[in-house]
Amino acid sequence: MLDDFFTLENQLCFSIYEASSQFNKLYAKVLQPFGLTYPQYLALLVLWEKDGLTAKELGNRLNLGTGTLTPMIKRMEANDWVRRERSTVDERKVSIYLQPKALKEKQAIITKISADVKPCNIEFEEYEELMNQLNLLQKKLKQQNESLRK
Amino acid sequence: MLDDFFTLENQLCFSIYEASSQFNKLYAKVLQPFGLTYPQYLALLVLWEKDGLTAKELGNRLNLGTGTLTPMIKRMEANDWVRRERSTVDERKVSIYLQPKALKEKQAIITKISADVKPCNIEFEEYEELMNQLNLLQKKLKQQNESLRK
DNA sequence: TAAGATTTAATCGTACACGATTTAAATTTA
DNA sequence: TAAATTTAAATCGTGTACGATTAAATCTTA
Secondary structure: OHHHHOOHHHOHHHHHHHHHHHHHHHHHHHHHHHOOOHHHHHHHHHHHHOOOOEHHHHHHHHOOOHHHHHHHHHHHHHOOOEEEEEOOOOOOOEEEEEOHHHHHHHHHHHHHHHHHHHHHOOOHHHHHHHHHHHHHHHHHHHHHHHHOOO | OHHHHHHHHHHHHHHHHHHHHHHHHHHHHHHHHHOOOHHHHHHHHHHHHOOOOEHHHHHHHHOOOHHHHHHHHHHHHHOOOEEEEEOOOOOOOEEEEEOHHHHHHHHHHHHHHHHHHHHHOOOHHHHHHHHHHHHHHHHHHHHHHHHOOO
């Protein structure tokens, strides 16, 4: 009984793992012409909303630590998407600012993603329902993660 | 209108990205005492269902190529979870067999996961519904991935 | 049956992702 | 205010992930 449940087919964790990796692959393909990876694009999404966040703040939005973020931001800096600037008020903090390229390319990126992802034909209701459930689940998981801390 | 789709699209891809990474962290923590990573555990789930699959077959189940799988299987071999054996009938193929350790530890692993994930309080209906939606979405994404193939 | 195509793994280079440690700056407190 | 603590980034080591290439075995077909 327990064993039936523990097949790959029945694992919610695997369904999410799979869906996530398909998103990854799809977006990687769509973004490649721009010289962007999927996580880099997610970082741009956050910065398009609010420019000049600190590394810490950006990390909180993306659930990423500096071990992941610092090298990624440096790569994005090397490709002229963003610029890093250490705060003069508090020298521990590094703020991240969009570069002109990131503003200029925004519309083209959005247009291409819409064009290439729309054919998936995901219904609006499907979207909303799924997202609500995922966000609920994500909160529960995060809570459990924090209660198991260490 | 284009932006409406874009906004929704972003939220969904981000929700999945987040939920996936929370699952990752949670399972990583739960599996650490066994010296297993989350992807390694998924590989065990597949092999517990059907032992002796070839690398190719295992990769198909997990949606992983040899660039990911070969090194992972070698690490699992080094930790006595599995054994690799090149087929004598077709020397291109490598079959992967569970080692005694993988059978002996199975129940303990399953029990611990049940115990540590249960507190998330995911209802059965919620679970089923979400999985169905995710699998549907995953299929659509995979299809689109294949139609954009290079 | 020999040349060409296909299949299967392995390898390589790049890019996340994470926990742990280190370093330096800022804040708290004794 | 000096010492202890906290905070923010950077760095390090390990482990996925992926596309591209390589190499060897097998299969197809002219």
